[in-house]
Structures are given as structure tokens and as C-alpha cells.
Amino acid sequence: MVGSPFNGRWACYAHAGGERNATFKLFFCFPPLDGDPTVGCYGEGHMGGSTWRERLGAWKEILRTNKLVEQADSLNAEYVVDFDMEEVEKSLRKEVVEKASDTNGGRALWISKRWWRYRPKLPYTYFLSKLDCSGVAAVVFSEDLKRAYVTMKEGFPLEYIVDIPLDPYLFEIISSSGVEVDLLQKKNIHYLLKPIGSVDERQSMYKEVVLGGDVWDLLDELMSYMKNPMQYYEKEVAFVRGVLLSGPPGTGKTLFARTLAKESGMPFVFASGAEFTDSEKSGAARINEIFSIARRNAPSFVFVDEVDAIAGRHARKDPRRRATFEALLSQLDGEKEKVGVDRFSLRQAVIFICATNRPDELDLEFVRPGRIDRRLYIGLPDAKQRIRIFGVHSAGKKFADDVDFGKLVFRTVGYSGAEIRNLVNEAAIMSKQMKQWDDVKA
Ligand SMILES: Nc1ncnc2c1ncn2[C@@H]1O[C@H](COP(=O)(O)OP(=O)(O)OP(=O)(O)O)[C@@H](O)[C@H]1O
Ligand SMILES: [Mg+2]
Numbered sequence: 264m265v266g267s268p269f270n271g272r273w274a275c276y277a278h279a280g281g282e283r284n285a286t287f288k289l290f291f292c293f294p295p296l297d298g299d300p301t302v303g304c305y306g307e308g309h310m311g312g313s314t315w316r317e318r319l320g321a322w323k324e325i326l327r328t329n330k331l332v333e334q335a336d337s338l339n340a341e342y343v344v345d346f347d348m349e350e351v352e353k354s355l356r357k358e359v360v361e362k363a364s365d366t367n368g369g370r371a372l373w374i375s376k377r378w379w380r381y382r383p384k385l386p387y388t389y390f391l392s393k394l395d396c397s398g399v400a401a402v403v404f405s406e407d408l409k410r411a412y413v414t415m416k417e418g419f420p421l422e423y424i425v426d427i428p429l430d431p432y433l434f435e436i437i438s439s440s441g442v443e444v445d446l447l448q449k450k451n452i453h454y455l456l457k458p459i460g461s462v463d464e465r466q467s468m469y470k471e472v473v474l475g476g477d478v479w480d481l482l483d484e485l486m487s488y489m490k491n492p493m494q495y496y497e498k499e500v501a502f503v504r505g506v507l508l509s510g511p512p513g514t515g516k517t518l519f520a521r522t523l524a525k526e527s528g529m530p531f532v533f534a535s536g537a538e539f540t541d542s543e544k545s546g547a548a549r550i551n552e553i554f555s556i557a558r559r560n561a562p563s564f565v566f567v568d569e570v571d572a573i574a575g576r577h578a579r580k581d582p583r584r585r586a587t588f589e590a591l592l593s594q595l596d597g598e599k600e601k602v603g604v605d606r607f608s609l610r611q612a613v614i615f616i617c618a619t620n621r622p623d624e625l626d627l628e629f630v631r632p633g634r635i636d637r638r639l640y641i642g643l644p645d646a647k648q649r650i651r652i653f654g655v656h657s658a659g660k661k662f663a664d665d666v667d668f669g670k671l672v673f674r675t676v677g678y679s680g681a682e683i684r685n686l687v688n689e690a691a692i693m694s695k696q697m698k699q700w701d702d703v704k705a
Pocket of ligand 1: 471472473474510511512513514515516517518519619620644652655679680681682684
């Protein structure tokens with residue numbers, strides 16, 4: 264231990280020296296009394312296999328016998344303990360690894376599959392106070408121990424990122440509050456997200472879907488909300504909760520949702536209305552399950568395709584379907600959520616998207632604003648869009664010299680995307696067969 268002036272006071276260095284079984288020395292410098300800076304207290308001892316904690320304990324003990332504890336612990340302490348940070352880090356790592364073995368890496372694996380880009384940062388002091396009031400369920404440390412991924416027991420958002428300083432006392436606080444601890448290894452990280460770029464970039468990500476500008480505008484709006492739902496939450500602005508995509512069959516509604524799931528990098532729960540009517544499991548339970556998954560992963564999307572199967576007008580007549588329908592309504596309203604205080608806000612960060620080609624058959628109660636706030640009609644593609652759809656589906660295929668999509672467009676008025684795809688495909692099949700016939704003839 265080395266004594267040195269520190270902020271005008273004298274500091275006691277609990278210098279670790281690194282080696283186990285090392286002889287260690289205690290040297291306390293009292294504040295200069297009567298202008299005599301040399302007054303000091305000197306101690307020497309041998310501590311077999313001591314950790315910094317034990318040495319700190321011993322040090323405190325000496326302080327206690329010298330009646331100096333208050334001076335070391337209080338805010339206006341006369342003495343400052345300076346830790347050997349390398350040793351503190353080593354011991355923190357050791358403790359985290361030991362504790363993490365209880366979870367078998369399960370929690371870290373779970374964390375690594377999450378979309379942390381969308382999680383807000385929590386200041387370290389708030390994190391400590393959350394630990395103090397047992398609000399934290401799990402802490403997963405990053406490999407370099409500089410960051411922790413924290414899952415709260417409840418509230419919104421449920422997950423935060425905390426930048427942690429090398430705090431010697433952190434682990435004690437964590438283990439005394441009974442939190443699940445795990446260590447994240449880099450090799451576990453599955454989702455290295457692409458940053459969300461400009462509008463043009465985003466459209467190029469979705470280049471296989473050809474849709475009107477209003478769809479992309481809505482997507483922009485949704486994504487900017489999803490990036491930071493807190494900004495709406497803080498201002499108490501309720502964002503769009505439900506979006507209905509409607510339009511003739513084969514215009515790309517399902518394709519849009521699938522691409523959104525793939526490209527947005529957001530948690531996405533995908534279901535089809537027909538799934539809820541089979542007899543395996545009650546539809547209402549499945550609806551509740553889907554929404555609870557989405558909420559736990561908020562901000563997230565829930566997509567229900569062919570929603571008319573559960574929210575059609577006829578759904579009310581059949582008692583089982585009615586239960587499913589009512590579960591859907593109450594999930595959209597967020598009323599039955601049992602979590603408590605934050606139920607409304609939790610609800611906000613889950614965006615419900617549904618698609619149907621029979622919008623007029625939907626129950627009016629379902630489509631009212633507050634449940635479905637936006638309706639987007641995806642119509643048949645116009646001439647320009649048809650040319651682009653031809654382009655998408657004929658990519659990588661060889662063409663005869665006289666094929667001109669500009670001309671074909673006039674012969675495909677009223678075609679949907681699916682029909683154009685089919686046309687290109689049929690042409691490919693025919694060309695293959697014709698080649699076979701030519702081969703046979705030759
Ligand atoms: N706008 C589009 N751009 C590119 N391809 C499209 C487009 N619309 C449809 N297609 C092609 O047609 C296929 C079927 O489309 P999709 O399943 O998305 O239609 P849908 O609107 O969901 O129809 P339905 O209402 O019958 O469910 C897609 O997989 C895609 O290959
Ligand atoms: Mg569809």
C-alpha cells in the first residue's frame with residue numbers, strides 16, 4: 264500500500280500487487296496534523312491467497328480499530344481507497360463466470376437473439392436503484408464487461424442497455440438482489456443489425472416488392488416510430504396501433520409483410536387467420552399468446568394474414584370464433600393485460616398489421632379507429648409498376664431478342680403481381696418444352 268496526496272487529502276492505496284500469497288504492507292498516511300506531513304501509521308502482514316475483498320476487509324478492520332471508519336466511508340472521507348482496477352476486473356469476471364454457469368448460457372443465448380439496437384440506454388445510477396428495489400430480472404454482461412443487457416421484471420421498455428463502470432461493489436449488489444446473471448460471448452451474437460438507412464436505401468432493401476409510394480411512406484413512418492417509441496410515449500402521443508392492408512388477391516400484401524419481417528430487423532410475429540380456426544388449440548388462447556410474445560419483444564410487429572377468417576362479420580355467430588374475435592379486440596385495446604401500470608404504454612410499441620382481400624366483410628367494431636388506425640389499399644399495379652414487376656420476376660432468366668416489357672404492359676392491363684409472375688413462369692416452362700421438342704425433332 265502506498266500513501267499519496269489525493270485532492271489535497273491523503274489517500275490510502277490498497278495496492279493489490281497482483282500476486283497471491285504476497286506479503287503485503289499497509290501504510291496509512293494521516294492527514295497532515297499541525298503541518299507535520301510525516302505522521303503515519305504503518306502496518307505489515309502476510310495474507311495467504313487474499314483477494315482484494317479480503318485485503319479491503321483487513322484494511323477496514325485496521326481503520327476501525329484506529330477509529331477512522333467514518334472518515335473512510337463517509338462522503339467527506341479523509342481517506343480514499345484506490346483499487347487496482349485490473350484485479351477488480353479479473354475478480355468481477357471470475358464471479359460473473361461462476362454465476363453464469365447456473366444458467367448454462369441460456370439467458371445469454373436468449374439475449375443474443377434480441378434486437379438490442381432498439382433498446383434504450385439506462386444510466387448506471389438508475390440501474391443501481393432498480394437493483395435496489397428488486398426491479399431487475401436478469402443481467403447479461405458483454406464479453407468486455409463494459410456493458411450490461413438488463414431485463415426488468417416489468418414495465419416498459421422491458422429491456423435496457425447499461426454502460427457499466429468498473430465498480431468493485433457492483434457484483435455484491437447484483438448477487439444480493441437475486442438477479443440472474445450471464446455472460447454474453449461474441450460468438451453468440453446472431454443479429455448484427457444493418458443500420459436503417461435513407462429512404463432510397465430502404466426501398467432498395469425491398470426491391471423485390473413493387474408497391475405504391477403510400478406504402479413506403481407508411482413504412483417510413485412505422486420504422487421511425489419503432490426506432491424510438493419513447494419519444495411518443497414521453498409526449499403521451501398514441502401512435503398508430505393497427506394497420507389494415509387490403510386489396511385484390513395477388514397484389515403483394517403477404518409478400519410485403521414477409522419482406523418487412525425479413526428486412527426490418529424488428530421482432531415479427533406472423534400468423535394467418537386460418538390458423539385460429541383449427542381445433543388444436545383455442546383461437547383465443549393463441550391470440551393472447553401471440554400478443555404476449557410480441558409485447559415481451561416490443562417494439563415489434565404482429566402480422567395476421569387473411570384476417571377476415573377471424574374478424575369477419577360472420578365470426579360472431581359461431582361461439583368459438585366469437586371467443587377468438589373478442590380476444591383479438593381486447594388485445595388490441597390492451598384491456599386484459601395483467602401487468603399493471605404500464606399496460607397502455609406496453610401496448611403502444613406493438614404494431615398490429617393485418618391483411619385481407621375482403622375488407623368489406625370485416626366487422627365494423629374491429630376496423631374502428633383505435634383498433635385499426637390506418638387502412639391502406641394495395642391495388643392492382645399500374646403500367647410502370649407492371650414493368651418493374653416483370654423485371655423482378657424475370658431477373659436471371661434469358662430472353663428472346665424480341666421480348667419487350669414495354670409492349671407486354673399493354674397486354675397485361677388488370678394483371679396482379681401474382682399473375683405477372685405466373686405469366687413469366689409459364690413462358691419459361693413453354694420455352695423449356697419447345698426446346699425439348701426441337702431436340703426430339705433434331
Ligand atoms: N407488388 C408485387 N411486386 C412483386 N411481386 C409481386 C407483387 N404482388 C404479387 N407479387 C408476386 O405474387 C406472389 C403472391 O403475392 P401475395 O401472396 O403477396 O398476394 P396477396 O396480396 O397476399 O394475395 P391474397 O390477398 O390472395 O393473399 C408473390 O409471392 C410475388 O411473387
Ligand atoms: Mg396473402
